[in-house]
Amino acid sequence: xxxxxxxxxxxxxxxxxxxxxxxxxxxxxxxxxxxxxxxxxxxxxxxxxxxxxxxxxxxxxxxxxxxxxxxxxxxxxxxxxxxxxxxxxxxxxxxxxxxxxxxxxxxxxxxxxxxxxxxxxxxxxxxxxxxxxxxxxxxxxxxxxxxxxxxxxxxxxxxxxxxxxxxxxxxxxxxxxxxxxxxxxxxxxxxxxxxxxxxxxxxxxxxxxxxxxxxxxxxxxxxxxxxxxxxxxxxxxxxxxxxxxxxxxxxxxxxxxxxxxxxxxxxxxxxxxxxxxxxxxxxxxxxxxxxxxxxxxxxxxxxxxxxxxxxxxxxxxxxxxxxxxxxxxxxxxxxxxxxxxxxxxxxxxxxxxxxxxxxxxxxxxxxxxxxxxxxxxxxxxxxxxxxxxxxxxxxxxxxxxxxxxxxxxxxxxxxxxxxxxxxxxxxxxxxxxxxxxxxxxxxxxxxxxxxxxxxxxxxxxx
Amino acid sequence: xxxxxxxxxxxxxxxxxxxxxxxxxxxxxxxxxxxxxxxxxxxxxxxxxxxxxxxxxxxxxxxxxxxxxxxxxxxxxxxxxxxxxxxxxxxxxxxxxxxxxxxxxxxxxxxxxxxxxxxxxxxxxxxxxxxxxxxxxxxxxxxxxxxxxxxxxxxxxxxxxxxxxxxxxxxxxx
Amino acid sequence: xxxxxxxxxxxxxxxxxxxxxxxxxxxxxxxxxxxxxxxxxxxxxxxxxxxxxxxxxxxxxxxxxxxxxxxxxxxxxxxxxxxxxxxxxxxxxxxxxxxxxxxxxxxx
Numbered sequence: 001x002x003x004x005x006x007x008x009x010x011x012x013x014x015x016x017x018x019x020x021x022x023x024x025x026x027x028x029x030x031x032x033x034x035x036x037x038x039x040x041x042x043x044x045x046x047x048x049x050x051x052x053x054x055x056x057x058x059x060x061x062x063x064x065x066x067x068x069x070x071x072x073x074x075x076x077x078x079x080x081x082x083x084x085x086x087x088x089x090x091x092x093x094x095x096x097x098x099x100x101x102x103x104x105x106x107x108x109x110x111x112x113x114x115x116x117x118x119x120x121x122x123x124x125x126x127x128x129x130x131x132x133x134x135x136x137x138x139x140x141x142x143x144x145x146x147x148x149x150x151x152x153x154x155x156x157x158x159x160x161x162x163x164x165x166x167x168x169x170x171x172x173x174x175x176x177x178x179x180x181x182x183x184x185x186x187x188x189x190x191x192x193x194x195x196x197x198x199x200x201x202x203x204x205x206x207x208x209x210x211x212x213x214x215x216x217x218x219x220x221x222x223x224x225x226x227x228x229x230x231x232x233x234x235x236x237x238x239x240x241x242x243x244x245x246x247x248x249x250x251x252x253x254x255x256x257x258x259x260x261x262x263x264x265x266x267x268x269x270x271x272x273x274x275x276x277x278x279x280x281x282x283x284x285x286x287x288x289x290x291x292x293x294x295x296x297x298x299x300x301x302x303x304x305x306x307x308x309x310x311x312x313x314x315x316x317x318x319x320x321x322x323x324x325x326x327x328x329x330x331x332x333x334x335x336x337x338x339x340x341x342x343x344x345x346x347x348x349x350x351x352x353x354x355x356x357x358x359x360x361x362x363x364x365x366x367x368x369x370x371x372x373x374x375x376x377x378x379x380x381x382x383x384x385x386x387x388x389x390x391x392x393x394x395x396x397x398x399x400x401x402x403x404x405x406x407x408x409x410x411x412x413x414x415x416x417x418x419x420x421x422x423x424x425x426x427x428x429x430x431x432x433x434x435x436x437x438x439x440x441x442x443x444x445x446x447x448x449x450x451x452x453x454x455x456x457x458x459x460x461x462x
Numbered sequence: 463x464x465x466x467x468x469x470x471x472x473x474x475x476x477x478x479x480x481x482x483x484x485x486x487x488x489x490x491x492x493x494x495x496x497x498x499x500x501x502x503x504x505x506x507x508x509x510x511x512x513x514x515x516x517x518x519x520x521x522x523x524x525x526x527x528x529x530x531x532x533x534x535x536x537x538x539x540x541x542x543x544x545x546x547x548x549x550x551x552x553x554x555x556x557x558x559x560x561x562x563x564x565x566x567x568x569x570x571x572x573x574x575x576x577x578x579x580x581x582x583x584x585x586x587x588x589x590x591x592x593x594x595x596x597x598x599x600x601x602x603x604x605x606x607x608x609x610x611x612x613x614x615x616x617x618x619x620x621x622x623x624x625x626x627x628x629x630x631x632x633x634x635x636x
Numbered sequence: 637x638x639x640x641x642x643x644x645x646x647x648x649x650x651x652x653x654x655x656x657x658x659x660x661x662x663x664x665x666x667x668x669x670x671x672x673x674x675x676x677x678x679x680x681x682x683x684x685x686x687x688x689x690x691x692x693x694x695x696x697x698x699x700x701x702x703x704x705x706x707x708x709x710x711x712x713x714x715x716x717x718x719x720x721x722x723x724x725x726x727x728x729x730x731x732x733x734x735x736x737x738x739x740x741x742x743x744x
Contacts (some may be wrong), residue, residue: 213548248552248708249666256679272711276554291646291660291711318630321547351631510681516670516704552707576705580671584705590697594656594717601707618728 003113046146050125053082056374059141059150061131061310063087063115065096066345066359067156068460072122073367074154079372083124084150086143087115090128092461093187095217096356097453102184102195103227103394110453111187118461131157134314138340152370153358155316155326156345156363157308159186159216159354160324166211167279167288176282183302185216196299198228202237204297209277210245211304213323216346216354218252220404221245221302223390226260229268230394240268244275244287244294253390256400256439260392277301305354307347318349324350331381331408332373333366339373342366352406353386360456361385383407383433389449397446400439405431487565521575524583534613534621538562541612541624550604550630557612559596559622569596571615578608591617604630643738645726653744661688663713663728663736669704685710687729692742693722718744720733 021263032077056078060071063085071085094111101111119126129145140147161183163174182190198206206228210221225243232239250257250271261269276290282302287294287301307325311317316335318327326343328335330350346354352362362384372379383406389399438445542556555574562569568591574584584602596614604610607629614622646660663685670682682704690698698714710728725739 133662212552246552274662274707274711291662320546320631322544322548322631510683511678512670512681513676513678516682533662579705581703581705583703585700585702587698587700590692590695592719593697593715595715597658597715599711599713601711603705603707619666 004284015357039362043144043159044142044147048127048129048143048146048148050084050148053149055080055082055085056150056151056154057082058154058370059083059148060085060156061141061153062156062158062308062345063089063092063118063126063358064156064158064345065094065356065456065460066158066363067154068092068118069360069363070154070156070344070367071124073461074370075124077367077371079123084127084148084305085115085119085124086127086131086141088128088130088144088267089188090115090180092118092452093191094356094457095187095220096189096456097449098184098187098191099220099224099227100397100449102198102224102393103230103391104432105391105394105397106450108116113457113461115456118191121213121462128332131310134341136341139340150340152340152342152374154342154344154366154370155310155314155347156343156359157310157347159305159307159346161186162304163305165213165306166209166277166301168303170266173282177280177301180282181280181299181301184300185220185302185305194300197300198231201237201298205240205242205295206232207242207244207294207296207299207301208245209287209302210247210251210300211277211302212246212276213304214351215302215305218353218355219257219292219388219390222253222257223249223392224300224368225269225271226257226265226390227394229265232268233265235328240270241265242294242296243269243271244277244289245271245273247278248274253400253437253439256390258394259439260400260441264393305346311334311343311347316343321325321349332379333362334358334369334373341363342370350406352384355386355388357388357456358384358406359458360388381408387452388444391446391449392441393446396443396445397449398441399445399449400441401437401448403436404434407433473581478495494520516581518580521577521582524581525575527613528586528615529621532619532621534623536623536625538622539612539614539624541610541626543610543626543628545627545629547604547628547630550606552601553604553628553630554601555610555612557596557598557600557624559614562593562596562614567617568592569614570617571617572596572598573613574600574602575613576602576604576608577610578606579603581607604628606630641738643726643728645724645740647740647742649726651744654717654719656715656717657726658713659690659716659724660711661726661738662709662711664709665728665730666711667704667706667708667734671704681733685728685730687727688696688712689727689729690714691723691725691727692716695722716742718742720744724735 036102058074058081060067067085071083074081074083092113092115098111100106101108115126129143130389131141131143133142139150141150141153168174168177182193184190184194184417208221208225261271262442277287278290279288281288285296294323306323309315311326316326317324326347326349328343331340333344344363345359352358365382369379385405387403389401391399472485538560540558547553557572559569569589572587575582609625609627611623611625642664644662648657651657667684667730668680668682669684670679671678674680684704686702688700691697722744723739724742725737728736
């Protein structure tokens with residue numbers, strides 16, 4: 001895709017694209033395109049209604065765990081900088097810990113937070129808009145609320161779903177699948193829909209799927225299976241969670257999850273490994289597998305994930321990335337040819353877990369990198385920490401834990417000593433420098449999980 | 463119990479020449495898995511642990527005995543694999559052979575090699591003459607990015623081959 | 637509902653005599669390759685399916701001899717000409733010497 005584009009070229013291309021969309025939305029013919037022609041131009045030439053930049057301006061795109069941390073810590077590292085967080089949602093809903101809400105252990109307020117509070121407490125600007133395009137030569141971000149300029153741009157757009165990877169090619173069918181059986185790994189309406197499904201389920205099979213590749217929240221589907229099963233158990237329903245896993249075994253915290261499956265949910269949860277989903281027949285409520293088909297009464301289908309669509313529309317996808325992740329320097333997160341643009345969080349190409357805690361720690365490091373490079377200082381590379389509790393029992397709340405720090409990313413064509421890195425990974429059989437884990441579920445661990453979440457929310461919003 | 467299990471495995475190990483390279487085996491349950499995991503009952507043979515990993519082989523060591531001086535032709539065999547595999551633990555593949563049972567004899571054996579695996583030989587096989595078609599699907603492990611080769615041996619000893627390059631990125635999980 | 641036995645064979649729902657059909661097989665097996673570190677105490681020992689043999693009636697039609705590099709829960713599909721009615725039997729043998737057998741009837 002294009003690397004740089006003149007302002008004029010951008011205007012021409014984008015205007016026609018937006019007009020086309022407006023025409024479609026109106027469901028009208030060519031005539032309506034003419035009458036709507038002025039709106040997009042006005043949108044693009046409009047300047048965003050935010051205070052004028054008072055110093056170096058950093059624009060953070062995406063207010064998830066990574067973006068929120070980035071905005072706050074840029075301000076900490078460089079108090080005189082002007083930081084703007086662009087986020088399309090008006091409310092923050094946390095994906096981490098949301099499984100506890102699905103099972104009724106916590107209320108919605110615990111995982112819902114205000115962007116306004118975060119911006120007020122940390123002295124940055126929250127701009128509620130959607131990014132449409134970026135002109136890197138002029139350093140302009142175009143949004144649904146007008147344009148703004150940047151000195152540094154940090155993209156933290158998260159994930160999108162890769163529907164074709166689960167055999168869903170027809171937009172009609174994708175629409176049906178997404179509205180009927182949402183994955184609920186992009187917080188918001190998907191979670192609200194799933195919560196209602198769980199609350200209203202009476203009997204039969206409730207199917208969950210675990211996708212292939214590196215997906216958001218590795219323990220998430222397993223924790224969710226436990227939490228939904230706990231609801232069925234509490235209500236003594238003739239109901240069962242059927243967990244269809246692409247992987248040949250539980251991908252993470254296997255001992256802890258397997259113990260919970262066997263000891264707590266024998267009659268309420270069945271785990272099926274090595275299930276490759278070929279397609280979902282929404283109307284017949286059937287997951288078509290490579291080997292078997294699975295009929296369900298209700299479901300939440302987690303397709304494969306990919307880097308956010310924004311990364312692709314901006315032409316930033318790494319060439320050999322099976323999950324369409326960003327083309328960036330693996331140690332400092334900036335584009336190879338543009339030290340003013342960074343990508344963090346779940347759209348990164350490194351094999352780190354796509355999790356809130358990883359994004360949080362990564363953002364703190366990258367904030368230091370950005371401010372350091374601005375002052376001509378190079379920082380020693382630091383692998384992100386990951387810290388992760390999973391609730392496996394609801395009565396009483398009992399959790400398990402895994403924490404670690406990542407070794408350098410293992411991907412070809414890096415300036416690192418490849419042989420040494422490869423050897424380190426192979427010798428350890430993993431990507432971790434060390435691990436700290438507790439697979440014995442206990443009420444103390446359950447309480448620790450609440451404290452963990454509370455601590456992170458305080459870090460993001462306080 | 464653990465001691466019995468060990469003894470049984472140890473005997474079988476000795477009886478299987480190909481497997482004697484395994485180091486002294488111990489049971490994970492015996493050396494503390496029960497302490498570490500508490501609630502997890504671990505009494506399956508999968509709990510056995512060894513001091514050493516199995517030895518590695520070069521491609522030459524594994525390929526030459528099968529080629530036996532013959533040169534495979536790049537024809538008739540089709541090996542389908544993803545160009546990029548994000549999980550080396552599960553890499554799907556499909557091997558097809560054109561017209562294997564018509565005219566010029568039949569496929570007697572299929573072989574699969576992953577050049578950069580610790581043991582490059584993935585499998586050997588024998589096929590009956592009257593299967594009608596050769597179109598196999600399997601899933602394999604790949605340690606790292608590598609050339610993969612599928613070789614078909616005809617009943618008259620002719621060899622056909624297809625190769626493909628697979629880039630493996632290790633995901634950072636467990 | 638599909639069965640969730642340890643071993644499984646799947647044939648197409650419908651097929652005619654002499655049709656070449658796809659046969660899918662799989663076994664739930666950890667298939668340890670002996671190279672995974674077990675904490676700091678060594679390696680999880682080799683424990684894998686080293687032979688998959690297919691019998692059509694009494695005849696052995698395919699034998700796959702594998703190294704430790706098949707993925708966990710080995711999956712294998714192949715083509716077969718359904719020439720006659722007979723049981724199709726799959727025998728998996730692992731490095732412990734354990735045998736697992738599954739059988740379906742080919743009916744033409």
